[in-house]
Amino acid sequence: MILTGLxxxxxxxxxxxxxxxxxxxxxxxxxLQKTWRTTVALFIVISVHALGIAALTSLGVITPxxxxxxxxxxxxxxxxxxxGIILAGGCASGTWFRSAEGLIxxxxALVFYALSAAAMNTGALTWLNGGLSSWETSLTTLPASFGVSAWFFAIPLAIGTALAARHYLATEKKAVRLDVPFWKRPLHLYTAGALVGLIGxxxxxxxxxxxxNSGLGITxxxxxxxxxITTGDVERLDWGVMLVLGLFIGAFAAARATGEFRLRVPDATTATRAVVxxxxxxxxxxxxxxxxxxxxMVQTALFSYQGWIALLFIALGVGAGARIWLKPAATPTPVAEAAPSSAEDRVLPFQVATGAVALQTAPRVKKARPLGEGRYALDQMGAVCPFPLIETKDVLDTLESGEELVIDFDCTQGxxxxxxxAANNGHEVTDFHATGDASWQLTVRKG
Structure with missing residues (x-):
C-alpha cells in the first residue's frame, strides 16, 4: 500500500x-498585484478538500x-x-516541482528545508520546537468549539469560493497563450486547484x-x-515520503514532455537567498x-485553529517579505551582460539564474536595450519568478503608449x-513564442 503514495x-x-x-x-x-484572483485557487483546494473529508469522515472511511x-x-x-518562501522563491510543494524543472x-532550498525541518523534529533544534509548542490551548477545530458538524463550515466555504471563482472568471481578461498542442498547454489555475483538492x-x-493517519503533507x-539519508532509519520511509518523491517524478516527467525542463544554475545572491x-x-x-x-490545504479543510491561524500568518510573512525583497533593480544590467549575441546564447544547457534586487534609491534609468522604432528589449533570462514580471512592469512604466517591449525569459510561471x-492592465501582447527548452520571448505593446 505504501507505493500508492508514489x-x-x-x-x-x-x-x-x-x-x-x-x-x-x-x-x-x-x-504585489492587489488581487485575490489567484488566491481563489487555494480556496478551491480547501473547499473541495473540506467537502471530501467531511464526506469520508461521515461515512466512517477515515478518522482524522x-x-x-x-x-x-x-x-x-x-x-x-x-x-522563507519569499526568499526561496516557492512554497514547499512549489520548491519540489520547481526542482523538477531544473532550477538548481x-x-x-529543498535540501536546507529538509535538513532544518529534520533538525526541528528529531535533531539539534528539538528544544526550540518543543519549547514553543509546549504553550498550547485545548482548542482543536471550529466545529468542535461550536458543537456542530464540519458540514456547517464546508458548505458555506464552498459556496463562497464558487461565487468568487465565478466573479473572477467573468471579469478575467483573455490573455494571449502560446500556440502549442493542447497537451502542452498549462492548466487553468482554478482547474488545477480543483484537481489538487480531489487528489487530497x-x-x-x-x-x-x-x-x-493523514493526507497530503510535505514538511x-x-x-x-x-x-x-543521515541515519539509515528505514522506518522513516513511509507513505508521505513516497508522496513527495512521486511529486518530483511526476513534475519532472511533465516538464520534460512539454519542453519546460532545463538546468539553471543560480548566481551567488540567488543561491544565498535559497539557502537562507x-x-x-x-x-x-x-x-x-x-x-x-x-x-x-489539509488543516484548513479540517477547520482547525492551527490551519487557519497558520495560513493567516504565512500570508503576513509573505506580505512582509514581498515588501522587503521583491523590488525592481535600481540600475540597469550592462548591455554586454543583458543582451547575448544570439538566441542560441540564451538557451545553454546551464543557465545562470539571477534574482538580485536593490533598494530603489537612485533615479530611474532605462533598463531595456533600444531596438529602434519605439521597440525595446528586456533580457530576463535566468531571472527567477516573480522578477521577470516585476522588471517588465518597471520598464513598461517608462515607455510611451504604443511602444513595445520584447521580453526574453525562462521562468515557467512567467x-x-x-x-x-498585460491583458488585465490594457496592454497588448503582439507576439509570444518559445525560443528553446524552457525559454520564451514575449512582446508587449503598451496600452
Missing part, C-alpha cells in the same frame, strides 16, 4: 507543474485526529515560513490504509528523507505544524503571469 504524488506533481500551482505566488499576488492549538509556535512558525536554486481527498484513505516527509529561505521554511513549518500544504497581467 502514484498519488506523481499525479499531484503533474497537476502542480502544469498548473504552475504555487501558493507563494497566490499569496504574493494579494500584496486533531492536535491542540499551540498559538505561539503556530504564529511564529507561520510568519517565519512566509518570509530550488534544489538548494483520495490521498487520505490511501495514506491511512498504509498506517499513516515531515521531506524531513524524513533527510533523517533516513530553505532554512526558514524548515524551521517555520516545523513550528507551525505544517507548510502551505499541511496547514494551508508564461502565465506576464500575459495575464
Amino acid at each position: 502514484a498519488v504524488g506523481a499525479v499531484l506533481g503533474i497537476v502542480m507543474q502544469r498548473g504552475r500551482f504555487c501558493v507563494t505566488g497566490m499569496l504574493r499576488d494579494i500584496f 485526529s486533531y492536535g491542540n492549538f499551540a498559538p505561539v509556535a503556530v504564529i511564529v512558525g507561520g510568519f517565519i515560513f512566509g518570509l 536554486g530550488s534544489w538548494l 481527498v483520495i490521498a487520505w484513505p490511501l495514506s491511512a490504509a498504509a498506517g499513516r 515531515t516527509p521531506s524531513a524524513n528523507i533527510a533523517t533516513f 529561505g530553505g532554512c526558514m521554511m524548515g524551521v517555520g513549518a516545523a513550528l507551525a505544524g505544517g507548510c502551505t500544504v499541511g496547514n494551508g 508564461t502565465e503571469t506576464i500575459p495575464q497581467w
Whole structure:
C-alpha cells in the first residue's frame, strides 16, 4: 500500500507543474498585484478538500485526529515560513516541482528545508520546537468549539469560493497563450486547484490504509528523507515520503514532455537567498505544524485553529517579505551582460539564474536595450519568478503608449503571469513564442 503514495504524488506533481500551482505566488499576488484572483485557487483546494473529508469522515472511511492549538509556535512558525518562501522563491510543494524543472536554486532550498525541518523534529533544534509548542490551548477545530458538524463550515466555504471563482472568471481578461498542442498547454489555475483538492481527498484513505493517519503533507516527509539519508532509519520511509518523491517524478516527467525542463544554475545572491529561505521554511513549518500544504490545504479543510491561524500568518510573512525583497533593480544590467549575441546564447544547457534586487534609491534609468522604432528589449533570462514580471512592469512604466517591449525569459510561471497581467492592465501582447527548452520571448505593446 505504501507505493500508492508514489502514484498519488506523481499525479499531484503533474497537476502542480502544469498548473504552475504555487501558493507563494497566490499569496504574493494579494500584496504585489492587489488581487485575490489567484488566491481563489487555494480556496478551491480547501473547499473541495473540506467537502471530501467531511464526506469520508461521515461515512466512517477515515478518522482524522486533531492536535491542540499551540498559538505561539503556530504564529511564529507561520510568519517565519512566509518570509522563507519569499526568499526561496516557492512554497514547499512549489520548491519540489520547481526542482523538477531544473532550477538548481530550488534544489538548494529543498535540501536546507529538509535538513532544518529534520533538525526541528528529531535533531539539534528539538528544544526550540518543543519549547514553543509546549504553550498550547485545548482548542482543536471550529466545529468542535461550536458543537456542530464540519458540514456547517464546508458548505458555506464552498459556496463562497464558487461565487468568487465565478466573479473572477467573468471579469478575467483573455490573455494571449502560446500556440502549442493542447497537451502542452498549462492548466487553468482554478482547474488545477480543483484537481489538487480531489487528489487530497483520495490521498487520505490511501495514506491511512498504509498506517499513516493523514493526507497530503510535505514538511515531515521531506524531513524524513533527510533523517533516513543521515541515519539509515528505514522506518522513516513511509507513505508521505513516497508522496513527495512521486511529486518530483511526476513534475519532472511533465516538464520534460512539454519542453519546460532545463538546468539553471543560480548566481551567488540567488543561491544565498535559497539557502537562507530553505532554512526558514524548515524551521517555520516545523513550528507551525505544517507548510502551505499541511496547514494551508489539509488543516484548513479540517477547520482547525492551527490551519487557519497558520495560513493567516504565512500570508503576513509573505506580505512582509514581498515588501522587503521583491523590488525592481535600481540600475540597469550592462548591455554586454543583458543582451547575448544570439538566441542560441540564451538557451545553454546551464543557465545562470539571477534574482538580485536593490533598494530603489537612485533615479530611474532605462533598463531595456533600444531596438529602434519605439521597440525595446528586456533580457530576463535566468531571472527567477516573480522578477521577470516585476522588471517588465518597471520598464513598461517608462515607455510611451504604443511602444513595445520584447521580453526574453525562462521562468515557467512567467508564461502565465506576464500575459495575464498585460491583458488585465490594457496592454497588448503582439507576439509570444518559445525560443528553446524552457525559454520564451514575449512582446508587449503598451496600452
